[in-house]
Amino acid sequence: AQRVTQPEKLLSVFKGAPVELKCNYSYSGSPELFWYVQYSRQRLQLLLRHISRESIKGFTADLNKGETSFHLKKPFAQEEDSAMYYCALASSGAGSYQLTFGKGTKLSVIP
Amino acid sequence: GAGVSQSPRYKVAKRGQDVALRCDPISGHVSLFWYQQALGQGPEFLTYFQNEAQLDKSGLPSDRFFAERPEGSVSTLKIQRTQQEDSAVYLCASSRGVGDYGYTFGSGTRLTVV
Numbered sequence: 676a677q678r679v680t681q682p683e684k685l686l687s688v689f690k691g692a693p694v695e696l697k698c699n700y701s702y703s704g705s706p707e708l709f710w711y712v713q714y715s716r717q718r719l720q721l722l723l724r725h726i727s728r729e730s731i732k733g734f735t736a737d738l739n740k741g742e743t744s745f746h747l748k749k750p751f752a753q754e755e756d757s758a759m760y761y762c763a764l765a766s767s768g769a770g771s772y773q774l775t776f777g778k779g780t781k782l783s784v785i786p
Numbered sequence: 787g788a789g790v791s792q793s794p795r796y797k798v799a800k801r802g803q804d805v806a807l808r809c810d811p812i813s814g815h816v817s818l819f820w821y822q823q824a825l826g827q828g829p830e831f832l833t834y835f836q837n838e839a840q841l842d843k844s845g846l847p848s849d850r851f852f853a854e855r856p857e858g859s860v861s862t863l864k865i866q867r868t869q870q871e872d873s874a875v876y877l878c879a880s881s882r883g884v885g886d887y888g889y890t891f892g893s894g895t896r897l898t899v900v
Contacts (some may be wrong), residue, residue, distance in 0.1 A: 685875075719891040720890075721887075721888050731834065763828075767885060771841055771842030772817065772885050772886075772887065773819070774829075776829045776830070777828050778826070778828045
């Protein structure tokens with residue numbers, strides 16, 4: 676069965692410091708991974724997906740199949756990055772397209 | 787509509803009551819999902835619709851949970867004989883196509899069973 680692990684419940688960093696939010700996964704097939712973000716009093720929204728290899732709001736994430744990881748990184752944290760971040764793993768088969776989410780990491784950027 | 791709309795935003799139910807939660811997805815979105823998010827946890831999959839067809843209900847925790855999307859647009863999640871462990875935020879999400887993981891989430895319904 677697929678599983679997503681986010682080992683840190685809370686991560687506090689100072690403004691301008693680098694950020695790394697950890698995500699590890701377990702999946703027997705070819706993984707497709709995502710980061711979703713929820714800002715205070717807002718809805719959960721897609722931040723980025725690994726297949727796009729894009730940088731959104733300065734964040735990047737690289738899929739490392741050897742380490743089964745998909746860590747989210749940003750070189751210089753901003754106060755507006757404070758939010759709840761969820762790593763998610765897609766699974767498809769038998770007509771379903773569900774996401775398995777981790778428990779989330781709360782990022783707090785200290786001014 | 788402009789986004790995914792869920793109602794009610796908050797629902798308090800006495801144990802044993804039946805509840806119905808509504809989701810109005812983005813017009814034209816083929817895929818619709820329901821997730822349950824308990825306090826301090828990530829969202830957990832409940833069920834998936836492709837248009838009006840419920841293709842996956844493997845995440846529904848018991849036969850007290852039932853979902854429908856009869857005309858391929860609005861969906862209702864019904865919970866019968868609610869129990870305290872049903873207390874959670876119920877999230878609805880829709881996406882444009884099949885296999886499109888770029889979900890648009892609703893604000894959720896927070897269900898509290900007392």
